[in-house]
Amino acid sequence: MATWKPDPTFYPSPRMAMKAPAEALAYVASFDPKRQVPDGIAVVDVDPKSSTYSKIVNTITMPNAGDELHHFGWNACSSCLCPNAPHPHVERRYLIVPGLRSSRIHVLDTKADPAKPKIVKVVEPAEVAERAGYTRPHTVHCGPEGIYVAALGNAEGKRPGGVFLMDHDSFDIRGRWEIDRGEQELAYDAWWHLGHDTLVTSEWGTPDTFEEGLVPEILLGAQYGRRLHFWDLHTRKHQQTIDFGDKYQLVFELRPAHDPTKAYGFVNCVLSLADLSSSIWVWHRDGKQWAVTKIIDIPAEPAEPDQLPPMLKGFKAVPPLVTDIDLSMDDRFLYIACWGTGELRQYDVSDPFKPKLTGSVRVGGIVGRATHPGANGRPLNGGPQMVEVSRDGRRVYFTNSLYGVIDEQFYPEGLQGWMVKLEAKPEGGIAFDKEFFIDWPASHRPHQVRLQGGDCSSDSYCYP
Amino acid sequence: MNEYWPWLVLAGLGAFHGLNPAMGWLFAVALGLHRNSRVIIMQALPAIALGHAASIAIVAGAVVLTGLVIKAQALLAGGGILLIGWAIYHQLYGHRHRVRVGMRTGLAGLALWSFVMATAHGAGLMVLPALIPLCLADSPLGATAAEGSIGIALVAVGIHTAAMLVVTGAIAVAVREWLGLAVLRSAWINFDWLWTAGLALAGIILLVSAHPS
Numbered sequence: 001m002a003t004w005k006p007d008p009t010f011y012p013s014p015r016m017a018m019k020a021p022a023e024a025l026a027y028v029a030s031f032d033p034k035r036q037v038p039d040g041i042a043v044v045d046v047d048p049k050s051s052t053y054s055k056i057v058n059t060i061t062m063p064n065a066g067d068e069l070h071h072f073g074w075n076a077c078s079s080c081l082c083p084n085a086p087h088p089h090v091e092r093r094y095l096i097v098p099g100l101r102s103s104r105i106h107v108l109d110t111k112a113d114p115a116k117p118k119i120v121k122v123v124e125p126a127e128v129a130e131r132a133g134y135t136r137p138h139t140v141h142c143g144p145e146g147i148y149v150a151a152l153g154n155a156e157g158k159r160p161g162g163v164f165l166m167d168h169d170s171f172d173i174r175g176r177w178e179i180d181r182g183e184q185e186l187a188y189d190a191w192w193h194l195g196h197d198t199l200v201t202s203e204w205g206t207p208d209t210f211e212e213g214l215v216p217e218i219l220l221g222a223q224y225g226r227r228l229h230f231w232d233l234h235t236r237k238h239q240q241t242i243d244f245g246d247k248y249q250l251v252f253e254l255r256p257a258h259d260p261t262k263a264y265g266f267v268n269c270v271l272s273l274a275d276l277s278s279s280i281w282v283w284h285r286d287g288k289q290w291a292v293t294k295i296i297d298i299p300a301e302p303a304e305p306d307q308l309p310p311m312l313k314g315f316k317a318v319p320p321l322v323t324d325i326d327l328s329m330d331d332r333f334l335y336i337a338c339w340g341t342g343e344l345r346q347y348d349v350s351d352p353f354k355p356k357l358t359g360s361v362r363v364g365g366i367v368g369r370a371t372h373p374g375a376n377g378r379p380l381n382g383g384p385q386m387v388e389v390s391r392d393g394r395r396v397y398f399t400n401s402l403y404g405v406i407d408e409q410f411y412p413e414g415l416q417g418w419m420v421k422l423e424a425k426p427e428g429g430i431a432f433d434k435e436f437f438i439d440w441p442a443s444h445r446p447h448q449v450r451l452q453g454g455d456c457s458s459d460s461y462c463y464p
Numbered sequence: 465m466n467e468y469w470p471w472l473v474l475a476g477l478g479a480f481h482g483l484n485p486a487m488g489w490l491f492a493v494a495l496g497l498h499r500n501s502r503v504i505i506m507q508a509l510p511a512i513a514l515g516h517a518a519s520i521a522i523v524a525g526a527v528v529l530t531g532l533v534i535k536a537q538a539l540l541a542g543g544g545i546l547l548i549g550w551a552i553y554h555q556l557y558g559h560r561h562r563v564r565v566g567m568r569t570g571l572a573g574l575a576l577w578s579f580v581m582a583t584a585h586g587a588g589l590m591v592l593p594a595l596i597p598l599c600l601a602d603s604p605l606g607a608t609a610a611e612g613s614i615g616i617a618l619v620a621v622g623i624h625t626a627a628m629l630v631v632t633g634a635i636a637v638a639v640r641e642w643l644g645l646a647v648l649r650s651a652w653i654n655f656d657w658l659w660t661a662g663l664a665l666a667g668i669i670l671l672v673s674a675h676p677s
Contacts, residue, residue, distance in 0.1 A: 004654050012645040083491035085563040089654045144563045197566035234566045
């Protein structure tokens, strides 16, 4: 398991990680929304020099049906080089792949053949619930004390959701992470500032409020998550809550600055109940406390009722539904996926309080149905959703499915999956790689993308 | 020559402990980078050495006290078994420690971190083969000998710590000023393995010397 020298994919700092070689493979969660056929991890060839470029070269099938593979992550990454908790000779080798619906956790070994990982361990849902006290595992992050998994429900599938730890060698569930959770009950994403001993968590809702789809009454009643929680990473105690207020719903993806000396990060709020806009907020220090500032508003676009799904007809507008964001390794470009309007935006956030729009592409969308150069003019549905950026910041990959039952609420005709790639210029600006369009196998839909060797949402660093 | 070797071993192990990035120099460098300060490195190094010394001193004190009540041979054998047990523990579970000190720590936290790291890694146990003969040398006279042993034990801890501080300080400065952190990617060899081997070797040496010749 261990090695003589540190894993070559571990980098002390984000600046060094940017010089990493380009990824040759992408791993993509692929799930059957009907829960009939087992889900899989699709392995996509992303090496432009390869004859199978932009093709799915393998799919690793899970042993059961109905897992709903969603987010996943590595067993170990660059945080293993941290001085206070060094584990430099663990290998980045295993993908930890939870089923969001089943709560089953799969461990895939990528070492022998990275293009064809093998399932080496499966932790069954009952064991996860018993040992962690949580279910519905969502975000997976490698970190200072092992593998951190943010889970949306407790053992009974109710509140509180929270974070649990797994051993990065044996993959045993080590138990609940929080020692004092304060007023935190809802869970969604979790990440940290290693340089500021702070863990941040965000909120969606409990499994009974989303597993059959978003519930309009809960949404319009502002009862889904709308808060950020700040924790001491090492004492594991809750320190501060920031409530976005009853106009805002669904505070989701946490993208702290990669530079560990910087104490700020970005988070997307999916929906404003006032005008259906989405917003991007930056959290930052304000004296001895954390504070948030809204930096970007993306408005809803007017639409005819007959262009809209039943849920939106009354509003005569299509909401942008920003459901994922990603920050480049140099903390300069923020990518914003507008799943409703079918747009992917790039902002220069060198000054996090003064974002500048530097690029935009359109594909899919509830109304737009924009096509892609590789799709022969065919209208596409779904929209930019899970977005991942290469370590050097030159390539951006994204897929179009959000969550099985929610796809149906916004794309009721049935979402046809795809994955695309953008080329990003170092000084800003994005454009489609015309050759890269993957028409996803119709039985499944793609969700999170992980890049071989690490990407912009996988690793955290202890050195600037 | 014979009377010098325990001192050489103490200093050599001090250098070995100082060399290990997990024992402190890397933390000092990281704090220097985070706070953009060379001064903090110079403050961090003695704090780290202090924590390390405290961990070694506890073991040395235990040797002196135990030496008063049990025979040298039993102490050697007991120490040997303890070391081999620690080596096995370190190999199997060494990575499972709670992380209690982070990048915002002060100097007291840093000293505590260093103490915990040295203790959990069995740094003090590793120097037993040098400590035991020094502390128990010619001690037929009870209390007087115990006082002498305490003095020798303190000198032993001092020598070990001084060697550790010199090496860890030299590396911290070299990495901060010239080498850069990229050196970690190639030069950070698996000290956990070397460490486990060091513990086991020290245990075997003790067991062999406990065997009546």
